[in-house]
Amino acid sequence: MGRNTRKRRTPLATKIVAGAAALAVGGGGLVWANFYASAHEDHGGHNRTRSAGAQVATIDCPDVGQKIRDVPDRARGEVDGELATMDSQITNAYQRLATTRRAQAGDSQFVQNTILGPLKDRRKAIIDRIQLEINRAGGKADDNLDELAGCQGRPADQQNGGGQNGGQNGGGQDQEGNDDNGNGVAGPVAEDFVDINDVRPNSRDSRNGLAADGDGGSTGSFTTDCGVNENNLFNSDNLIAAPGVDNGAHHTHDYVGNQDNDAFSSDEDLANADTSCQNQGDKSTYYWPVLRLQDGTQEFDANDQGGGAEGNIGKILKPAEARIRFVGSRQGDVVAMPKFLRVITGDAKSFTNGDANANSSWSCSGFEDRQVTDKYPLCPEGSQVLRTVNFQSCWDGQNIDSANHRDHMAFVQEDGSCANGFQAVPQLQIRLAYDIPAPTVENGQVRNPYAVDSFPEQLHKPITDHNDFINVMDEDLMNEVVDCINRGEDCQ
Structure with missing residues (x-):
């Protein structure tokens, strides 16, 4: 499988290269030597x-x-x-x-x-x-x-x-x-999985990730088709959270949309880049940690930092479908997003940070009323694994980013309104569908599990799933998105 081969410039901030305290195994992962010593x-x-x-x-x-x-x-x-x-x-x-x-x-x-x-x-x-x-x-x-x-x-x-x-x-x-x-990798473990049939319908805590759209307000939508990373654009950087830092994410990301994505990309680079989106006016960058099948496959990053050298091993699974959609507000019209607005949703460190910012939703096709945040679903044969996020859609009206990369954006309140003088912008919703054979769980063991890439200490927990977005739509397209949503039409 290909990789992002763009030549990296000298970092503006401290260049990070994680210590090579691990030995490679057959699958390219870390040998977590006697990880539990064992019992x-x-x-x-x-x-x-x-x-x-x-x-x-x-x-x-x-x-x-x-x-x-x-x-x-x-x-x-x-x-x-x-x-x-x-x-x-x-x-x-x-x-x-x-x-x-x-x-x-x-x-x-x-x-x-x-x-x-x-x-x-x-x-x-x-x-x-x-x-x-x-x-x-x-x-x-x-x-x-x-x-x-x-x-x-x-x-x-x-x-x-x-x-x-x-x-x-x-x-x-x-x-x-x-x-x-x-493969000797620390996670996922058997208790990280749940049979979708054992999940109660409509039981997910919805304090985060509330859908902004509804029966009232601006009821339209805009769908952008940017593919499923057919160009094999991967790296372990994070342009939003760690600009100028090589391997700032310590795990590999899938990228769709903008094709000039790494830690050293400037706003000018993004604006001048190619895009995988069918609408060439959308040069936005959409990215998320890759999903892998821990089956012993040696990927291109099997021995690299961010990949196998940090416990992220196995076959990278591309989505069968990546649906990217913008919707409106239940309380009224939305306003345009500023160009280069940066939004992070979910928390890559939720396993240790706690679930305050967790915002992933896992399910199976045909079981969409059953959603979980802290478990990977075991889906029946013929059912796809679904991975969904609804982004924050309230903007402070001034800043394209903030010191902690969160404070300039907020989720809607229970009634769909924005608090503290924030303005409603189109809400980004991303739904990824995967064709994955269900892992086998027997006697407290899981065989051939799938898992999101993660920081090593996060143990590949499903609750650490997250998504990132930088708006690089041209002004005409953003105005079209806003007008379509406010008119109550479904556009693409």
């Missing part, structure tokens, strides 16, 4: 069973980026670079965690003294630099950011911490000595 070990010729709960499954760090508010424009590049460095530190610490299990088994303070303690010191140094950069640019840094320096270890037996079955399905070796899922 059953051989010592001196006889077996000794230990509590898997004594092991730390992953590293849970406060998300500094989401707490930052007042960052002057001229300091944002430096701050984003520092935050990306912090992500790389977590990745390296997690790799250290995953490859020192025997040492941890012999020293109850190993994780704290050797991994978490030094990580806190490194994070504290970065937070100090962030505060200095904000203040130097004329802002007022939050003095309490230092409280976010410390990280915790999350045990294997916590409910949301990598599997209650410990070594049996946590990504290391099971009691028979076999690597979990046949």
Whole structure:
């Protein structure tokens, strides 16, 4: 499969390359050496069973980026670079965690003294630099950011911490000595999947991702056909959250629409790029983490950072369909989005951050009234896996981005209105459909699972799914979208 081969320029911010603390296996992934150590070990010729709960499954760090508010424009590049460095530190610490299990088994303070303690010191140094950069640019840094320096270890037996079955399905070796899922990668695990028939209809918490459209207000829609990444445009950058940083996402993204997408793309690059959208006036960039089938396939990134070297392994699955649609507001007309508006929906770190910003919806075709956020669905034969997001559709009327990449946008309220003086803009809705054979789950083991690419410490949890969008429609097309939606017509 192809990849994005665009020559990268020298980063404007700190260039991030995650530490190579891992060894490649047949499938190109990390060897999570004795990831849970395992719950059953051989010592001196006889077996000794230990509590898997004594092991730390992953590293849970406060998300500094989401707490930052007042960052002057001229300091944002430096701050984003520092935050990306912090992500790389977590990745390296997690790799250290995953490859020192025997040492941890012999020293109850190993994780704290050797991994978490030094990580806190490194994070504290970065937070100090962030505060200095904000203040130097004329802002007022939050003095309490230092409280976010410390990280915790999350045990294997916590409910949301990598599997209650410990070594049996946590990504290391099971009691028979076999690597979990046949590839040694930490996740997904059996408890990350649910039979769609076991999901109650209409039970999903809808506090985020509310559909803005309805019977009243502006009832039209505009559909843009941008394909399913037939051009094989992939990279592990994130132009919105980590501009100027190589491998800022630590996982691979699918891109449709704009064809000049990497961490070093300027607004001018985006405006002058080609587009995969049928309507050539839509040069917007739409991207999301790839979905992979962990079947041992060695993809182009099997040994690369962001790919197999960071635990993202297996066959990349292209959607059979990518439906991209803009809809209106239940409370009235919508206004045009500004060019180069950036929107992130969902949270790539929801497993450790909590679900406040989680906004993914998983289902199966024919079962659309059954939606889940924190599980991958097991669909019956002939049914497609569906992956849906409804973006924030309330804009502050001034900014195309914000310091934490969230505050300039908001979800509608329960009645469909925008709060705090925000204005309704067309709501982006993306629905991806995949043809995936259902994984087999037996005796606490999952075979041939599918999963989203993720930061390594997020363990490929479905709740970490997210989508990103940069509006690069020309003015005439954006006005056409707005007029169509406000007139109540369905256009494309």
